[in-house]
Amino acid sequence: MDLRTRLILSLSPLVIALVLFGVLAIVTQQRVAQAIKKVDQVANDLVEVAQSESLILLEQYHVSEIIAGRQSDRTILETQRAMVRSFLEESMPQEGGSFVEIELAARFNVMVSQHDAALAVLDRGNREQAKAMISTADYHRNVRAIHSLVVGAQREYEVQYLQAIDALERIVNEGFWYAAFAVALATVLAITMAVTLNWQVAKYVDRLTTDAEYFAQTETHGQLSPIGSIKQLQRLRDAFQRLLEANQQRQHQLATALQAQQAQLARERELQATIRALSLPVTALGPHTLFLPLVGHLDAERSKQLEQTLLQAIQQRRARAVVIDVNGMATFDELIMQTLIRVGQGARLLGAKVTLVGVRADLALQLAQLPSGLFQYARDIPAALHINT
Numbered sequence: 001m002d003l004r005t006r007l008i009l010s011l012s013p014l015v016i017a018l019v020l021f022g023v024l025a026i027v028t029q030q031r032v033a034q035a036i037k038k039v040d041q042v043a044n045d046l047v048e049v050a051q052s053e054s055l056i057l058l059e060q061y062h063v064s065e066i067i068a069g070r071q072s073d074r075t076i077l078e079t080q081r082a083m084v085r086s087f088l089e090e091s092m093p094q095e096g097g098s099f100v101e102i103e104l105a106a107r108f109n110v111m112v113s114q115h116d117a118a119l120a121v122l123d124r125g126n127r128e129q130a131k132a133m134i135s136t137a138d139y140h141r142n143v144r145a146i147h148s149l150v151v152g153a154q155r156e157y158e159v160q161y162l163q164a165i166d167a168l169e170r171i172v173n174e175g176f177w178y179a180a181f182a183v184a185l186a187t188v189l190a191i192t193m194a195v196t197l198n199w200q201v202a203k204y205v206d207r208l209t210t211d212a213e214y215f216a217q218t219e220t221h222g223q224l225s226p227i228g229s230i231k232q233l234q235r236l237r238d239a240f241q242r243l244l245e246a247n248q249q250r251q252h253q254l255a256t257a258l259q260a261q262q263a264q265l266a267r268e269r270e271l272q273a274t275i276r277a278l279s280l281p282v283t284a285l286g287p288h289t290l291f292l293p294l295v296g297h298l299d300a301e302r303s304k305q306l307e308q309t310l311l312q313a314i315q316q317r318r319a320r321a322v323v324i325d326v327n328g329m330a331t332f333d334e335l336i337m338q339t340l341i342r343v344g345q346g347a348r349l350l351g352a353k354v355t356l357v358g359v360r361a362d363l364a365l366q367l368a369q370l371p372s373g374l375f376q377y378a379r380d381i382p383a384a385l386h387i388n389t
Contacts, residue, residue: 012190013185013186013187013189013190013193014186014187014190016186017182017183017185017186017187020179020182020186021179021182021183024175024178024179024182025175025179027175028171028172028174028175028178028179031171031175032168032171032172032175035164035167035168035171036168038164038167038168039161039164039165039168042157042160042161042164043161045153045157045160046154046157046158046161048087049100049150049153049154049157050150050154051087052084052087052088052104052150053146053147053150055080055083055084055087056084056104056107056108056111056146058080058084059077059080059081059084059108059111059112059115060111060115060134060143062076062077062080063077063115063118063119063134064134066119066122067118067119067122067127067130067131067134068131069127074119081112084108085108088101088104088105088108100149100152100153100156103145103149104146104149104150107142107145107146107149108146110142111139111142111143111146114133114134114138114139114142115134117133118130118131118133118134121133208240211240212240281293282309282310282313284317285323285381285385286321286385288317288318288319288320288321289319289320289321289322289323289385289388290310290313290314290317290319290321290322290323290352291322291323291325291381292306292310292322292323292324292325293324293325293327293328294306294324294325294326294328294329295328295329296328296329296330297329297330297331298329298335298336298339299335300335303335303336303339306339306343307339307342307343307346310322310343310346310347311343311346311347311350314346314347314350314352315350319352320351320352320353320388321352321353321354321355321388322347322352322353322354322355323355323357323378323381323384323385323388324340324343324354324355324356324357325357325358325381326356326357326358326359326360326363326367327357327358327359327360328358329363332363332366332367337366337369337370340356340370340375341370341371341374344370344371344374344375345374348374353376353388354374354375354376355375355376355377355378355384355387355388356375356376356377356378357377357378357379357380357381357383357384358380359377376388
């Protein structure tokens with residue numbers, strides 16, 4: 001399976017959790033909206049019941065004030081009655097209303113009839129009888145009945161209100177815990193799958209690393225360890241295997257080329273040794289006289305070879321005189337000066353005198369810096385031989 005597919009699968013629980021979370025959020029929102037609507041409805045019912053009692057009691061208050069003579073304007077009473085009837089009609093549901101609304105409307109109509117009868121007696125001038133009519137047992141029984149209805153309805157609506165609040169809290173809590181459970185479960189699954197995938201990848205990568213280190217240290221050829229079903233790791237393993245085989249082939253080619261180079265280098269070293277020997281030819285000009293022509297440029301290696309070759313020749317041939325021709329020198333620097341000084345001092349210690357011949361005009365001033373008495377100078381070889389005889 002492709003590594004990207006595995007990664008997507010390891011993250012799929014989180015995606016599913018997000019989808020479930022969204023669905024739960026929508027469902028919970030709808031349920032919460034319905035619960036809030038129910039709470040509002042019960043609260044409105046509770047308020048309306050309390051308002052209905054207040055409006056009915058206002059009816060009783062206005063009638064009592066008119067009969068007692070403290071109020072004479074009856075338009076307020078008519079307005080109050082119209083307000084109560086309108087309120088009762090609006091608060092009563094379309095299906096006919098509950099027992100409380102119907103009973104309140106009936107009790108209010110009874111109160112209105114009692115008030116109208118008392119007001120009619122008052123209009124005929126009998127105030128005391130009117131007062132007595134709103135003080136009878138039936139009148140107060142009707143008032144107490146209205147109050148009892150309102151109190152009972154308030155208690156019932158309070159219970160419904162608390163139940164609606166509890167339902168709302170339960171819906172919110174259920175939505176929260178369902179969402180938390182879904183997210184937690186999805187997170188655990190995603191982490192488990194991610195850890196498993198990471199462990200698998202790390203295991204196979206460790207195998208490849210171990211094989212690569214082994215083959216790098218031993219420089220041997222072999223097969224890499226098998227890899228699981230992850231395509232990217234299989235491609236990586238195959239690429240490493242091809243690289244290992246190509247590296248082994250290149251190593252073989254390099255070894256062959258190195259052997260050829262080493263053989264060629266050995267031949268070149270032999271050739272260079274031969275050239276260096278030929279570039280410093282020490283020849284005999286007589287039984288005890290050696291001749292050495294210097295040609296080209298003396299570097300550090302040739303200077304060292306010059307010293308060893310000439311001093312060994314002096315010792316082996318028991319020479320007493322050495323003639324060095326410097327006419328073929330291309331340059332004359334401090335290194336050559338020091339080399340000539342060491343050669344002259346070494347030859348003197350071995351009992352031989354060194355004569356320099358072939359001094360050009362451009363070399364004369366430089367050779368004048370050599371220590372006096374260390375060398376003899378001659379124009380050419382015959383003159384040098386004449387000096388040393």
